[in-house]
Amino acid sequence: MSAxxxxxxxxxxxxxxxxxxxxVAAFAVLAGRSxxxxxxxxxxxxxxxxxxxxxxxxxxxxxGRILDRNGEALAISTPVQSVWAxxxxxxxxxxxxxxxxxxLGTDVRELRRKLADRARDFVYLKRQIAPETAEKVARLGLxxxxxxxxxxxxxxxxxxxxxxxxxxxxxxxxxxxxxLAYEKSLGGTPxxxxxxxxxxxxxxxxxxxxxxxxxxxxxxxSIDGKIQSLAYAALKNAVAAHKAKAGALxxxxxxTGEVLALANAPSFNPNNRxxxxxxxxRNRALTDEFEPGSTLKPFTVALALESGQLSPGSAVxxxxxxxxIANYTIHDPHPQxxxxxxxxxxxxxxxxxxxxxxxxxxxxxxxMFHRAGFGVxxxxxxPGESAGKLRAADSWRPIEQATMAYGHGISVSLLQxxxxxxxxxxxxxxxxxxxxxxxxxxxxxxVLSARTARQVRAxxxxxxxxxGTAPRARIMGWRxxxxxxxxxxxxxxxxxxxKYIASFVGLAPVSEPRLVVAVMIDEPADGQYFGGVxxxxxFAEVMRGALRALGVPYDAPLEPVxxxxxxxxxxxxx
Amino acid sequence: MAKLNLLLLLVLVVCALGLxxxxxxxxxxxxxxxxxxxxxREFDVEYGKLQLEASTWGLHTRIERVxxxxxxxxxxxxxQVRVIDVAGAR
Numbered sequence: 001m002s003a004x005x006x007x008x009x010x011x012x013x014x015x016x017x018x019x020x021x022x023x024v025a026a027f028a029v030l031a032g033r034s035x036x037x038x039x040x041x042x043x044x045x046x047x048x049x050x051x052x053x054x055x056x057x058x059x060x061x062x063x064g065r066i067l068d069r070n071g072e073a074l075a076i077s078t079p080v081q082s083v084w085a086x087x088x089x090x091x092x093x094x095x096x097x098x099x100x101x102x103x104l105g106t107d108v109r110e111l112r113r114k115l116a117d118r119a120r121d122f123v124y125l126k127r128q129i130a131p132e133t134a135e136k137v138a139r140l141g142l143x144x145x146x147x148x149x150x151x152x153x154x155x156x157x158x159x160x161x162x163x164x165x166x167x168x169x170x171x172x173x174x175x176x177x178x179x180l181a182y183e184k185s186l187g188g189t190p191x192x193x194x195x196x197x198x199x200x201x202x203x204x205x206x207x208x209x210x211x212x213x214x215x216x217x218x219x220x221x222s223i224d225g226k227i228q229s230l231a232y233a234a235l236k237n238a239v240a241a242h243k244a245k246a247g248a249l250x251x252x253x254x255x256t257g258e259v260l261a262l263a264n265a266p267s268f269n270p271n272n273r274x275x276x277x278x279x280x281x282r283n284r285a286l287t288d289e290f291e292p293g294s295t296l297k298p299f300t301v302a303l304a305l306e307s308g309q310l311s312p313g314s315a316v317x318x319x320x321x322x323x324x325i326a327n328y329t330i331h332d333p334h335p336q337x338x339x340x341x342x343x344x345x346x347x348x349x350x351x352x353x354x355x356x357x358x359x360x361x362x363x364x365x366x367x368m369f370h371r372a373g374f375g376v377x378x379x380x381x382x383p384g385e386s387a388g389k390l391r392a393a394d395s396w397r398p399i400e401q402a403t404m405a406y407g408h409g410i411s412v413s414l415l416q417x418x419x420x421x422x423x424x425x426x427x428x429x430x431x432x433x434x435x436x437x438x439x440x441x442x443x444x445x446x447v448l449s450a451r452t453a454r455q456v457r458a459x460x461x462x463x464x465x466x467x468g469t470a471p472r473a474r475i476m477g478w479r480x481x482x483x484x485x486x487x488x489x490x491x492x493x494x495x496x497x498x499k500y501i502a503s504f505v506g507l508a509p510v511s512e513p514r515l516v517v518a519v520m521i522d523e524p525a526d527g528q529y530f531g532g533v534x535x536x537x538x539f540a541e542v543m544r545g546a547l548r549a550l551g552v553p554y555d556a557p558l559e560p561v562x563x564x565x566x567x568x569x570x571x572x573x574x
Numbered sequence: 575m576a577k578l579n580l581l582l583l584l585v586l587v588v589c590a591l592g593l594x595x596x597x598x599x600x601x602x603x604x605x606x607x608x609x610x611x612x613x614x615r616e617f618d619v620e621y622g623k624l625q626l627e628a629s630t631w632g633l634h635t636r637i638e639r640v641x642x643x644x645x646x647x648x649x650x651x652x653x654q655v656r657v658i659d660v661a662g663a664r
Binding site: 062065072073076077078079131154156157158160202203204205206225226229230233475476477548551553554558 | 600601604605608618619622623625626628629630632633634635649651652653655657659
């Protein structure tokens with residue numbers, strides 16, 4: 001038996017080739033697949049991958065502050081937390097819900113109602129709560145209750161500056177006042193950044209370019225907080241004391257045209273706007289126009305002096321039966337039958353002003369009022385600011401020309417009136433008004449000659465002396481000049497016999513004027529309605545405080561100013 | 575040839591380790607930056623709150639109330655005030 005030699009069996013060649021081909025084919029499939037993934041699907045896959053670890057974060061921009069001229073804050077944004085929930089994810093016991101409701105200050109039933117709709121992904125439980133409360137909510141550790149940061153606007157000035165500053169909505173965009181007017185520069189732009197986060201949610205790295213958030217710019221106002229709060233308090237007291245419907249006050253720095261105070265009553269608290277009526281919101285000093293009455297007489301007289309027709313001492317015939325034009329009679333309550341031009345202002349004579357006006361061309365009168373800024377927008381960019389109403393001269397009838405001489409048939413805003421008086425304070429130059437801090441003297445536009453302006457100023461000083469209409473406007477230490485207005489309110493196309501607007505516009509110190517203050521009281525209802533009784537004391541109080549605050553040197557002897565007996569001042573009839 | 579390869583391998587390893595450490599350092603610095611920025615934000619928030627507090631305490635009406643009520647202060651009469659002309663005093 002021989003051992004069988006191992007036989008060399010030759011396998012068929014095709015088997016090796018088959019395996020080889022199989023392997024090559026498998027590699028080809030792999031290569032093809034990887035080519036497909038790498039080249040054709042790469043973007044989609046990379047995006048999917050990044051979604052696992054990279055996030056885009058919003059970087060909020062802070063809204064700019066609003067400051068007064070001394071840097072005191074009138075509006076500030078501070079971060080607050082808003083609590084929201086994913087109703088489907090909320091698992092909380094009744095006790096936990098009760099605690100949550102107590103922290104949020106809401107009703108438990110209300111909370112349950114909000115959480116009942118489990119199909120929703122997002123529901124606010126409470127917006128804008130204090131960070132401390134938010135922390136307590138977070139410590140409850142409830143699933144599906146989340147928070148995010150928002151900004152809330154606070155107004156430290158409260159009702160004192162409410163009308164001027166305005167307010168923002170819950171999303172921090174301006175809705176009223178300067179918040180609305182300067183929305184573009186105040187509002188911040190949120191930025192964004194793409195980051196890589198690790199498993200625990202920490203940011204590990206920035207990827208790609210970072211878009212920085214742009215904070216809003218601060219807005220510095222011309223308002224002086226001290227004068228503003230004094231003005232608001234004085235106005236509020238006067239409105240309450242005279243049971244008036246409303247009141248407004250404007251104080252302008254004569255040199256720069258800056259509005260140092262702008263107050264309105266009634267006011268509102270911008271931090272808590274739960275109960276707001278439309279009337280409270282109006283910034284009357286800027287948006288309401290009214291017939292100013294006698295406070296316009298100085299412009300009529302200034303025009304007559306400027307044209308050279310009259311001098312302060314010229315006699316104006318008043319007569320005793322009033323002035324009859326067409327079928328209308330203008331009355332005067334004064335006993336005098338002849339007044340000098342200066343006395344027309346001092347005693348506020350309607351007949352006198354009408355006679356002076358009728359001797360002039362109506363185009364010249366229109367031009368005077370127009371250059372004084374009436375019927376022209378004051379250009380403060382304040383939302384809803386009024387331009388007043390001044391009709392074209394060729395539509396004036398003689399009776400209208402006569403009544404316009406003492407401020408009827410023409411409407412102005414209180415700010416326009418205050419600004420127009422700067423021409424008497426600045427020796428004939430009208431200064432442009434601004435609500436923003438300027439700090440440097442402003443260039444004015446010449447309307448009157450210096451001589452005329454000084455003459456009118458002297459007449460206005462007579463009006464606050466005994467025998468004038470407003471002795472209550474005087475203050476100790478400074479010489480004051482000004483003019484009262486007591487206008488019948490328009491009602492149903494005619495003039496009301498019982499409703500008045502009492503006003504006073506004045507300047508001080510007369511030797512070198514620094515401030516113009518205009519006061520308007522709407523519908524005083526306690527029986528007193530003369531501008532010299534209702535509005536002039538407010539002027540005196542604010543002017544005294546403002547001059548002291550500004551450190552203006554005295555220009556009058558320091559003797560107490562005697563107050564006239566009630567009803568002693570010269571009466572005016574418009 | 576083999577020597578060069580070995581040298582290159584060594585360089586490669588060193589580079590790789592360098593990359594790892596620098597990445598680690600970058601991450602650490604970044605998290606420090608994050609923390610600092612978070613603190614800056616917190617300070618910002620606090621600054622805002624303090625500003626708010628300052629203006630609330632500094633309300634003119636409140637100052638006046640405290641001055642007249644608690645401290646018994648009053649506004650001086652114009653006669654009790656001397657205005658000094660700075661330019662003239664020199």
